[in-house]
Each structure stands twice: as C-alpha cells, then as structure tokens.
Amino acid sequence: MRYLKLYLLFSLAVFFFACADDDEGDEFSFDREISEVSVLKECASDAPEGSVCFKIRYRYPIRLKNYSGLCVWLDTTIVDSTSRSVSDKQIDKAHSKSVRDAFFVKYDSTSGSYYDTLDLTDSIAHFIEDGYKTLQVAMFSEYSDDGDPGALQRVFLSFVDDQPPSKVEPLKDSVWSTGAMFEWYRPMDRTDILTPGEYSGLIFGYNIVIWAKDADEDLSKLKITLQSPDGVDYEGNRLYKRHAHIHTHYDSLLVDSSSNIDKQKNYLHLVVFDGKGYDTQNINKNRFRLFIEGLRTQSETEKYQYTIGLSSWDMAGNYSGSEMSNPVDSNQVIRRTDSIAPLMAKRIFTEEDSLFPGFAKLDSNNRLRIFWSRSLDPLSKNHGIEVDSELVVPRGCNENSCYKIVSHYEIEYYNKLDDSWNAYSYAGGKTRYSERYGRDEDGHFYRDYTGVGSFVTDTIRWVAPGDTLILRIRGVDNSGYYSAALVDSVFVSPGDVAADLNCPEGFVAVSTSDTTSFCMERFEHRDDDGKFMTGVLHSEALAACEGISASGFEVSLCGERDWELVCLSGGSLAYGVIEENGSEASDYLFRVCNVGTGNAELAANVTMRDPGCMNSMGVRDLPGQYQEWVRGRSEDTAAVLKGSSYMVFNGLDRESIAYCTNRAFPYYTRPGYTLDTVYLYREGTKIDTVYAADTTRTLYEKLTPKDFRDTLQFYDVVDANGKTIGEDFSLYREYKKGGKSWLDSLANGLTYKPSSKKVVFLTGEKLHYREAASFYKSPAVGFRCCAYRK
Template sequence: MRYLKLYLLSALALFFLACSDDDDGTEFKFDREIYEYSIIEGCGPGAPEDSICYKIRYHYPIRTEDYSGLCVWLDDAVIDDTSKSVSNKQIEKAHDNIDNSFFRKYQKKSSEYDTLDLTESIAKFVKMGYDSLQVVMFCEYSDGGDPGSVQRVFLPFKDVLPPTDVEPLSDSLWATGAWFEWYRPTDRTKVLSPNDVSGKILGYNVVIYSNDPDEDVGKLEVTIQSPAGVDNKGTRLYKRNAYIHKRNDSVLVDAIKVNEKNKNYLRLVVYDGEGYNSEDISKNHFRLIVDGLRTQSGEDDPGYRIAISSWDMVGNASGSEINSSVDFWRQFNTTDSIAPLMARKIFTAEDSLFPGYTKLDSNNRVGILWSRSVDPLKFDHGIEVDSVLVFPRGCNENTCYKNVSNYEIEYYDKLDKSWHKYSSNKEKLYTDRYSMDENGRFSMDYSGTGRFVSDTIRYVAPGDTLILRIRSIDNSEYKSAALVDTIFVSPGELADKLKCPKGFIAVSTSDTTSLCMEKFEHRGADGKFMTNVLHSEAAAACEAMSASGFEISLCRERDWELVCLSGGSLQYGVVEESDSKASDYLFKVCNVSTNDSTIAADIRKRDPHCMNPMGVRDLPGQYQEWVMGRSEDTAAVLKGASYMVYEGLDRESIAYCTNRAFPYYTRPGYTQDTVYLYREGTLVDTVYAADTTRNLHKKITPKDFKDTIQFYDVVDKNGKVIGKDFSLYSEYKKGGKAWLDSLGNGLTYKPTKKEAVFLTGEKSYYRQAASFYKSPTIGFRCCAYKK
C-alpha cells in the first residue's frame, strides 16, 4: 500500500535561548499571508505504483476579513523563481486559468486549513520530463491593502541528487604497484528526505591513466576487495574495459574497445548495489589493488593518475572521473626499489610526578621525537635498525643514503578501531634536528649533526593512551616499514586523587572544588546515546548508577558551566589553538548546527579534537544536555548546542558555555479577558485593556467568545501527571486519538477541561512544556560527587 509523508516547512517546536528566565524573543507578524504551509507527498490507496501525487496544505491568513482567496501559478511561465510580488496582469491570469494558473476562492469553514490537490495539474509536467516544478502562491484581498509577499515551494519529481564524491586514498605504494581505498558514498534519493542518505550505489567508474602514451596498462593485475568479497579475475565484482553511463532514461554498463590510441587507459567498472551502511562503516569499505606498473625511474617520471566516480541506480554520477580533463584526477607514482629505513621507538619527556608516564603540557600537547629516517642507495647499506639507526663507518649522506622527504604520522582510534592521519598545524616539518646525550636526555636546541626529528601531538587528554604509527616517505613516495609505539600520558594529580568511576573524568570547578563527569553524554547498556528523554528520566538514569564513595546525579548547571569554561579561559569548552577560529572547531569538529545526526549518534564518527583541557568531550555540540537547574522553577535547563540548525539564531553564540536554554512549545495565543476594538480609518486595532483616549468600535466580553481551548494532563509511562498542555478544541475534535497520540510524543494526553477564549492570532511560548519536553537532539551526562 502506498503511504503519505508530511514534510513540515516550519518547525512545530523551537528553543528559546536566554541568559535569564525572562528574556523575550523577537515577534514577527504575517497576518495577511498564508502560513504553516507544507508539502504532502504520496498517493492514496488504489493509485498506480508509478503515480506522482502532491498536495499543499496551508493555514489561512490570520486576518481573513476581506480575504478573497489564493492565486496559484505552476512553473515559471507567469512568475519567475525570484519575484517577491506580482502584478495585476499576473493575478488576472490566475483568475482566468491561463498559463497553468488558477484561483482558489476562500470559502469560510470550521477548519483554519485548506489543501490544494495538485496531482492532476502536475501530471503533464511529469510526462514532459520535468525534474521539479515551482508552485507560487499569493493571497488576494478585496480591500486593496497590501497582501504580503509571494510564497513558493518546489515539488521534486525525480531523484536528481548525485552521490557524494569518492576520494581514492592511496594507502600503499611500491615499486610495481599501488592500492587505493574508498568508502561507499552516501546518496539522497529524495529532496524532501535530507536525513535519508542510504540510496543504493550501482557501481563505480575507475580510470587508471599512464602519462606515457606508449605504456600499455591493459595487462595490469587488478584485485577488488569489497563488502561482497574478493575478485582478482574480473568475473564477479568488477569488469575490465567497461564503463557506466546513462543513455536517455537507462543506465548501462558498456564495453570499451582498446586500441593503440587509448592503450594507456585502463577502465574498470566496480560493482556495488548496496546503500551506505551507517551501522557498520567497515561494510562500506572498498580496496583496489593494481600491480604491473613501471618502477619509478626518477623524480621527473610522469607517473600515473587515477579517477573514480560513483553512480546511483538512476544514473546520477559524482566524482572526478566525469570531468573531461585528467588535470582533475589524482596523481600517483610508484616507488624506487629500496624502501626507507625507520627506527622502532618514540621518545617523550617523562612526568617527574608520575615516573613512566609522558608529560602533558598546559595546552594539552605531547612532544615526541624519533630517530631520523634515511633512504638507502644500495641494498648492502649496513645500517642497523633498532630504537635508533646506527650507521657503519664510511656510510655518509649521498654516498650511502639520501634523506627522506617527509613523514606520515597516524593515530589509532580505539572507538572505530582504525588508523587516522594526524594533521599538524605546521606547513614544513621535520627539517630541524635534535641530539641526545649519553644519558638519554634530549637537547631541544637545533643541531646540525643531530639524528632525531620531532613533532607535537595536540588535543591530548590527561590519562590518554596514544598508539602512534610513523612511516617515512622517500622522494618517490615509497614508504618505510611502520614505527608503531604506545605512549602512556600522565593522568595528572587530580585524577590520581579522585579515582573516578569508569567512564568518568576528573574535573575541577575551582582551585578547591572537584568532581567526576562523564567523558561523553550518557549512554545506555547498548552503548547508544540516551536521547529523547524527559528531564526527570535523565535525572533518574543518573541516580540509578552507583559507585563506591560517590553520589551520582544529573550534572548541576553551575558545575557543567564551570567545567566548560575551564577556569574562565574558554568560551566553548574546547581546547583552543591560536591559529584556529571558533567556526573551525565548532562546525567542523564539534558538529554544531550541521544537521548531521549520524555523527552525533555514532561515537566512532565523532572528532576527538572536540575536547576541553580536562578531557571532557563534545560540550558545545552533538546533543544539547539536560542539567539540574539552579532553582525549583527552572530545574529543567539545557546547556550547549546540538547538531540541529536553529533558524534565526547565531550558530556560534548558542554554543557559549554560559548560555542557558529553556525548551518550549509554540501554542496559539489567547485571552480570557475583555477585548476592545478601536477603528483607525479602515483598520481595526485589537487591544486587551480599555483606552479612554480613543473611540471604542466594539467591546467583546467573555460571554461573546466563540473560540474554545482544550486542556490536558500530560501523563508519563508510570501514570504520573508531569505537566499540563492545551490546544485548539477544533484540532482535538478533528484529529481524534491518533492526533492526540502524535501530540503526546510518547506520553499520554488526558483531556481535562475546555474553556471559551478569544484567540489573539499570535503564537505564545509555552514554557511549562519543559517538564514534558523530549527531543532526539537532547541528551545528558551524569556527574559523580565525592561523599
């Protein structure tokens, strides 16, 4: 059975951020325009499977006096895609049904909403092959007043969204070959479903190109390793001399004839057929191994290039392969025949208070040194490889070896169980050399004869265990064997003193006060972050934890804030480097206001650089966090920002450590007091207090009120009343139990009473919702306090 999907264009619930409980937000009036319009996609039961059906549901303008109806234009024959207003001539076309336009006459009825069924109107555009269609709407009033601005939506008919780009990463190069890795890209199939990125990938066009036109690459040995297995014959997972392309509405895999003119190209089609696996990213991994290339003959060797494009099931493509010029492709070279030599130990400065542990500086950095690597010129070089490199007498630079051009440093992420490149903030590295004396101590003065090089590992937390992998790279990009070493970082005096429970980190809120805080937001027994919970449920989850000598509870607001401020030195609760802007680490590192919920939910995808100096992770972003407020009236308080984009709010300021957020629902504004109407020319001003300086047009007393509000008790899963809410009585009667259940969001709404009111036409911030507000963007973390 086909189904309906509703995509709201305006949020039903917002957050009101403030530094105190009484701050007011900005109000906007749009009383002569339709609003709360949304697109309903899908057909009813019985419609053919290939039908494309759309409706637009909208709320009548707040001011319906003199409202005549709605002008609607399809496509851009009458109204282009940028106009904010329309002319009388264009309005006439809507009344006369000219150029795919029509007029929707206003007929007052009990409902405040109307629905445009556009299914028949758009059918011809679908047949004409439109990818999407513009729908323009404009209110018309008989009083000649300003009807407001144009509203428009776009109806998508096809999957026109390409997969994300594929970046082939060379993990290893050798004298006659290379291997390349990539991950299955994400693919959106519907414009109206931005969070659904698991569209199936048909496959990949891979092109390997020799810059030497006389080289025949057709005989290269090729192996594909994919989630579906391994294929080194081209019989199952890939096809030689072929390419994916689109012809009209068909996506084809066709053969390419190889001749003397294109023999320096090898074209492959790598098959896929699956969508992005967000549960296990390893199931998205592909590796291409090629062998039989020429050994690099020198620094001027032109080398090779590779390009990969991904293709979805309907023929949308992305990636560098679709560009006509090979200048866009990735350059790579094979290596010479001798790999560089690499030592087997990393040296660090020891913490005098914790023997055997590495010292951590005040900026959360660790300095590392290792014996300088070299690239031998001959196989019988005689150089010994140990914790340092030992050179035999007579083995001199340029006669026995060359210097390497660079080093590659990676760290092992224990969360996602994979290696990641370490990015240094220096442009040119490893040119300075250092010496070690006979007692094994390093002099950090530059030495022309020193045989050690160094780097600085940043964003290190107290007590971290760093697993580093360093490889040297010669001028032909030949990599050495890896130096893999483990560094145990000093936990610091505070951690040694508190001895926090597992999963908690020792933090201080002043020179004399300390506590333990969860390193990440709280996770359940299944390892997933606990979100979409009530404030009371978050508090109960923390209180259910136990640890000897500690009392565990939801973090207190002031404690959370002071830990985030880190003694007042930080604005956002992140280690700040002098060369970084707030926007760099908030959006790129901490996932603030990116709308990327998958990073927030998967601890393996989170960036470890979003960390405060004490090692607490993700304070400014990922999820907003419930904390215990400062008073009984403001117990349910939120701190930090989340991955969600809050329209109209500055993305940086909402992430301040000092910000407080109070959740609320937007509800219709109403009054139960007498209403006074004063006429100003042709306009009527509505006020709620008598004004003796003006001429009264009409007085409406409570007995004249025609509107009705329905009130509810909000009940949790244990049957406890945790708050009160209200809605229009007409919505309750029309929606019934199903509507009430959707309003409850997992809670039970029990109708209690209904009262006559006068609707003001405005929206109010209903803060009493804090006690029963839930959202998938909200989590929490617990704190452990010494008894």
C-alpha cells in the same frame, strides 16, 4: 479575456516607462500572488502503504480582498512552461469539472489561516502510471475584481531519482616503485530532492580507467586487487571486472564486458561492484581500496606516466566523477617511487611525568611532545644502516654519499571508535623538522645546535589525561616512497585527580576546586547499543543516570553548577573547549564542535566527531552536538539545559548560546491569553489593551469574561507509564480541525488527553510557556551523568 487584456495593457505601460529608466522585464502585483510555495512528499494518514504522495503548501496572497481562490493546472497541455499570465479560457478550464488535469481551490475566508495545503496524490497518479519523470504544476491567484494580476507560479514534481551521487575521487594512500594503492569511500546519494536528509541511496558500482602515456605499453597485464566492504578479490572474478564499463541504455543500467572496450592497449577499464548505500554507523564499511601492481618505476623523465579516473553510479543511472567527464591525460596522476624505501626507527620517545613513572606528561594546554630517530633514505641497498629504537649509521656512511634525509613525515593516530587510521591535520609535513635533538643519560631531550643530533620532534594536541595513543609515523622520500611504519603506543599520565578517583568505565575524573572532585561521562550518555540517548524527558534522564550502578559512587544527572564549573575548567575556558590557532570563537565552535550547523548526522555518530572539542580534563563536546539536561539549582528551575547543539537557533549567535555560564529553560510557544477583565483604551488611531483600569485615560471599551469569544482546549500530558507530567493547551479550533493526527504531532511521542475547555481573551502575544519543561522533548537534547563518591 479579462486577465490577459489587463496584463497586455499593463505590460505596454510598463514597457513605455521602463525604457526611459533603462529597466527591463515584466512587473506584477506581488501582493496578489501566492508565496512561500513548498513541495511536501508526504501522505495522508489513510493512504495505502507504498503510495507516491505529493502535497503543495503555500501562503495565501498578501491582499485577500476580492481573492476568490487558486487555479491549478497539471502538466503543460493547458498552461505551457514559459507563460507568466493566463487567459480566460485557461481559467475556465480550471473551473470546469470535466477537465481532468485542472481544478479550482476556493478560498475559505472563515478559516483564519494564512496557509493552505493541496494534496495532489490522487490527481498525479495517472501521470506516474504513464511514465512521467517530472510534472509541472502551474498556479494562478484569481480575484473577483479587475485589478492588476499576480504572476503565474510553477513548481515541478520529480517522480524519479535524478540526483547524482556525491563526487568521489580515488585518494592515494601509499605508493611503491612498481605500484600504488588508492582508496575511496562510498559516496552519499540523495534519491529524492524533496527529502535532503535521505542520502543513503544504493550505489550500483564504479567505473575506473587506468591510462598510460606510452601508447605501446600494455596495461592488460597489470595485477589488480580490490579490497571492498564485501571482501577481497585478487582476480576480478567476484567484486570487480576487467575490460568492462557501466553505461545506461534507455532506462536500463548495463555492464558492458566486451573485450573490445580496451581497443588501445594503454587503457584498462574496470568495473567495481557495490550495491549498498552509505553506512552511517561504521564509516569503514564504506571504504574501497584498489591495489595496482606492475607499473614502471618512476624516473625524473616519466613523472606523469600514468593516470586514474573514477566515476560512481547509482541505481537510477546517475553518475558523478572524473572517469566520464575528464580526458584521460587530465585525470589523477599515479605517481610511483624509486626502488629503495626509506628506513624508520621502531620507537617513539616522550618526556616522562615525574609523578607517574612510565607515563608521558602533558603541558598545561593538553599537548604532548613526541620524539623519534629521524628517517633516512639510503642511496644503495648495501647501506649497512641498522634499524632499531634508533637508526645506527656505520662509520664512513655519510649524508649525500650513503643516504639522504627524507622529504617529510606523515603522522597518524589509531581511532579505536571506528577501527581506522587518521592523519593529524596539524602534525607532519615538509617544513617542521630542520631542528635536531639529542638525548642525555637521564632521558631528557635537548636542542642540538651542532646538527649531529639524531632525533626530531612534533607536538600532538588535544590529548586527554589518561589516554593511550596509538601512533603511526612514516617517512616519505623525495620520490614518494613510504618507509615501513613506526607504530608505537604512548601512555599518557592520568593526572592528580584521576590518581585519587577510580572512575567507572566511560567516566573521567574532573575537579571543580582544590577540594572537590567527582567523575563525569566523557560523552553525552549512550544506551547499551552505543547510541546517544536524545529526545528524552528531564525525568527520564534523571532515571537513566540513577539506574547506573557503580561501586563506591552515587550516579545521578549532573548538577547545573557542577556541569558549569567543569566546563569552565577553573575559569580558563569560556566554552569548555581548548582553543588554538587564533581562530574566531564562533568559527571554532561551528567547525570543531558542531554548534549551529544543522548536522544531526554528525552529532549522532561518535566516530565522526572532532576530538578537538574537548576541555583540559578530557570531557568531550560540552559546547555542542547536543544540549544537555542538568539538575537545576531549585525546584522552580529543576529542568535546565546547558550548552548548545547542532540545532540552528534563529536570532541567536553561536557564541552566546555556547558559553559555559549560559543556562536555557525549555518552553513551547503558545498564544497568550487572559481570563480577567480587559480594558481597551484609544491612543490616537490605535487601541491599547491593558488588564487593569486606568482612570487617567479615555476608556474605549470594557470586556468582561461574558464578552470573550476565544476558546482554548487544555490537555493532560501523560508519559509512557501513564503518569500525568504536565498541562498543555492549544486553540480549540485547531484541535477540532486537526483531529487525532494533529494531536499526536503536538504530543511529540507522549499522550495528550483533552481535559477542559476555557473561554478566554487572546492577547495577540506569543507566550513562552515554561510549564512545558516537564514534558519538553527534542532530538537535539541529551544528557550526561556524574558519579559522586559516597
């Protein structure tokens, strides 16, 4: 028991000395154990379709001298789940070919690699057939000497979905005197911890419980209406069930619809059915709304009369939410209102742009100021107040005797991209409307210090010239009762540049000087289906832009200098985005422009993007989302990238890569090499490699091409049209070992045709191979087109 005995002696020694230092725990030779262990759920190229495949990738121990290989044990029958070392008997079983669930992986010292990968697909098949949900894989590095052992390593393979959906809570959208409407969005569900990008697992449904504090109140008579992506259900006949509950029974997922579920009449349980996964293309197709009617009107003594709880369940029986975990009295409170709703005017007013009559003007920071007649909350139904563009209060109807001022306002905008209403995070609220404004005969607004002015104001930020804003403003009284919505459209002045340029659809007018103007795509270029075109060659981006037909314009890939000047907006914007709120640039770029977040899903979905990432001309997402191909300034730098992307660039801060003036040249990392004579000079105990003779130093060795032993394989890189667009290379041994599947992964969607082999001297350096610019493709790189007047 060579390892176990050694381990015991070692442990005693550690214990003796460790106690003197008040230290605890076992110690192992970390340099004699594998590291960087990761589980890959991927199949070999010849695996049958639908196979459940697992691989384990690991780095060899740091100390390879006398390293024999890796012992591997499956399940806990040979090695349990707590041991940190192993016995000779357990090691012998790993070497025995008669033991099915243990094996030994011999180290190949000639491979030249630091990593190895174990394909466990065949070895774990019988565990899956036997119904295992998880499986332990234990690994131990074996050495041929009697040195100190490394620690036993473990990973666990999961064969079932044990990941609960993301937590979802019902959000109150509106309330009235006897009811409320709650909405929630279908949660994301990871079906496999090994593939974190997969989050669209199917949701079985939702448990909802409504509870009344009064034990004598009968909730079975509540009117429930469900509005889901599959339609509307008024009675609970199709999309939801009353007096029902989702639960698990062994491996089954059941809906218990027994009438005994609501034994107490102040409880009402509902099951809402789903059956779909999260829709990333249209967020509104994930939205559910529950209308509850028949509640008591809120009074000062009954503020916490009702609560609601919700839990979401996936197809494997995993759940998350408050309905299963909280006592009913601590769930979300259902508030109602008093019996009289506030009144709201019917029109929004703005300051008019004198150059464009009928259009609202923006200030120099793309802000729009709006005004409306303040909302009032009547104390009785016979108030006599008239509702029009302004609220007209009859004589004798005074504040606090006839009406009150509302508590606050909610201001929303209509997003045409995804057909939804969205609240402005910075507008509305309870503390912004103490100032009153009047309006003179010329339509100009002024601050009224007498306190009798009937208008209030707010500011909308990050508005693009030429935009049409559809706004919704609602007054909310102290009981939470919403007024009827003031919905109005505001037409924003297009600005001087747009007046002179009739840009094609999807383009906005931009200027780079007092005399130079053209049109630029508002977003990165999208295809006919509305999807962003990424992962394209520079030549493909050029062709896509030049294929656009626009009367009076020549369309091409934006020039580097044009892109940069538009981003700078006359030198006032360092990142091509209007910054406010005094936040740090790196935080703003991360939070608003998706720079360096790793969130590819947000970049791909235009409806999820933050409209605050915009420059003063209305061009969106210049610093982030996707890097963009542009036409370089010379033939030597034709393929240039501007801006940054969602990609995380190690070693680079977000600010430096997002500067408008920053330019990037794409490259692949390749091994450095030379075909010339190499001179090796001794410097103390080190050998210095140079490529030119130096008579002032002592020559250690001179290598000519006949002494070189390294071989590179070169390839012609061919595009989809069969055209050779560049040359690439790799180590010949990687090419021979990897085969066609490895070469295809290197080709990145192109075709690599082996062309020649060269015997070289590898310098040990990592070369930034810029010749790859002609065939560089990345999912984080897109482009946008510019239209220039003929």
